[in-house]
Amino acid sequence: MTTTESVPDYPMTRAAGCPFDPPPQLTRLQQEAPLVKVAVFGKPVWMVTRYDDQRQLLPDQRISADVFRPDFPGTTRDPLPESERGSVGFIVMDDPEHARLRRLVSAPFAIKRVEAMRPRIQGIVDRLIDQLLDGPRPVDLVTAFALPTASQVICELLGVPYEDRDAFDRAGSQLANVGLPMEDRIQARIGIGKYLDKLVGDKLADPGDDLLSGVAEQVRAGRLTRWDAAGIGVLLLSAGHETTSNMIALGTLALLEHPGQLELLRDSDDPAVVAGAVEELLRYLTINHHSRRRQVIEDFEYGGRLLKAGDGILFPSDIANRDPSVFAEPDRLDLTRDASRHITFGVGPHACLGQPLARVELQVVFGTLYRRIPTLRSAVPMDHIGFKQDSALYGVHSLPVTW
Template sequence: MTETLSSDEPQAGIPEYPMRRAQGCPFDPPPTLRDEQEKGPLTKVRLWDGSRPWLVTRYAEQRALLADPRVSADITRPGYPSQSSSRSNSIGFILMDDPEHARLRRMVTAPFTIKRTEALRPRVQQIVDDLIDDMLAGPNPVDLVESFALPVPSLVICDLLGVPYADHDFFQDNSKTIINRDSTDEQRAGALGRLAEYLDRLVGEKLDRPSEDLLSQLAARVGAGELPRGEAARIGVLLLIAGHETTANMIALGTLALLQHPEQLTALRETQDPKLVAGAVEELLRYLHITHSGRRRVALEDIEIAGQVIRAGDGLILPNDIGNRDPRAFSDPDRLDIHRDARHHVAFGFGVHQCLGQPLARMELQVVYSTLYRRMPTLRLAGALEDIPFKHDGSVYGVYELPVAW
């Protein structure tokens, strides 16, 4: 079982998790994570409740454990290193194990295949171009998050799911509450409840008036008795949150990183090679760390790895931010290099729980990164880097605002 410290036990030498990033280094993992990686692939950390799960810091061990069927993603299991006192699974199949995880995931896999997402590329290109047109015709400077980074994936996921974009303020505000580390369990549960009620109503509407969208497909399964209506709503909540939050933050944070590396931005802006654009997306996914609270797991059986024995019931935290900066997997890992082959990164996880929507996210980012800087070649930061409000308080990392001018 995951160890728990009593009040009279020594805690020196066991760092708290999550850890703080260094002042002035917003794109890099916390220095303490680097220190732990130097010590070895598995060390112990201390959570909010005094428990001491394993911290897995190196790339090879992260991939091995994420692919190991003896490792569980089920938040309700004893020993799971939860981020709060809540142990309920209100977010859906990503916090389940097979076979139930696989059964529910298969119901929504088809729209996220490479072939299906590529068919959406012209629509995404239109969304990107229309938003850039609006920015060029509007005030200068502008907040890139509000005007571009958040609307792009929100419009895309709304089209895909069949959610009215007119409701974007509602679902974006509730999403922010859910992913904010400082939200109380009650606040988070309230936001999840509001979104679940909203998606349940939409599923009901799709039962009566189906259309060519993913919620209609889920509603059809509800009507056929294959899926409870509440589970369909939970899947809708998961896809709605995941479909806009991570990509929106990646657009804004990626743009900021490129503005701080002008030679990389110039190479990306001037290229006509779609392979270089795709490679730049992979490198930015590796270099940046949108999911920065660590993937959480618990061991179902004893597992021997890297000279350590992880006991059944031990919690595991696998932070992709330090895994993607492991010098054993990536040479000179702290350098942003869009010419690097970074396709083997773990930004989307690994194993059966790796991100369902990664083909869609990749395609959206390719369209954004190949269009925004070409159409706005003088894009620049309107202010100082130290004045940018970073999301240190979120389980999804990024910036709250990004003022830019051109």
């Protein structure tokens, strides 16, 4: 592909006053064609605009998730150096190595195992709400509730001491900030990697009933190196922390801006209603606003287009989740709709490993927070809220609330 003036830059800007909607230019491109060209740092890449096509192409073995391939369309101008391959985890690998490593850590994320954590997650959420109610007002929901909830849950799952949360809170924020220089992001990854490498060593000496102890056992069995185990820890810690905390805060803001929908959720104690509401919020508020990124590794035709080896290809789930051929009135938040077909967690071999945990966390949070604080409201006007335009994960920097 060659650059032309008609190829729009990606990512695109959301419309003023519409912080929950995808950029309008993305919606127009979806209406034009299922495959269009956009530019990432000046280089043209393909973008898959529609739901059905994303579901078909994401699992395609002719498309690679390996970010270390030459000309891979990354989220930063500078590519990751090859020296970082061992520190980023299996999420950016291809099969069979991706599948091998994923299998080694999949058991703790099985639905039954995660469901068994629900009472502990409920206890975490209730304690944090108690602290909110006993504390001053207004309060930043991000720092006082969303971040601590995600941090405590992932710490408990992994077996990370919660008193060390400040270090990985900072590291997670830096890793997601695509505006930081690559060197700063690498240093953040190295720092948290060294911490987790030491923790894996501690688990080898004194194992517990947690995910990192299970990973350490794979090291003992010779299936993983210590550094591979630390890289998996970095991946799981950052993926299970930053994503959930952003979704808690952004979801709360969306509900506060849609009081009728909030009332439906607040007034119901039916677990099925809460679960359905979480699926709709996941559809409506796709927080990955820089797309899933892939690269074509062999020539093939799709939709009348020739995709050539080396071409970059983007899968923006925010517009796939707003595809009107799949979801009626897609720009309307409707907690009563069946939104279970959304692809927020991806599809195929690279579908999010932690999605059962994310669902349970969000069900507990959204099923508890507004019933316990029924008069919760934003303490500042919408135009005073800063949104994370500089991050690979969309959300709010802070959310002052009162009641």
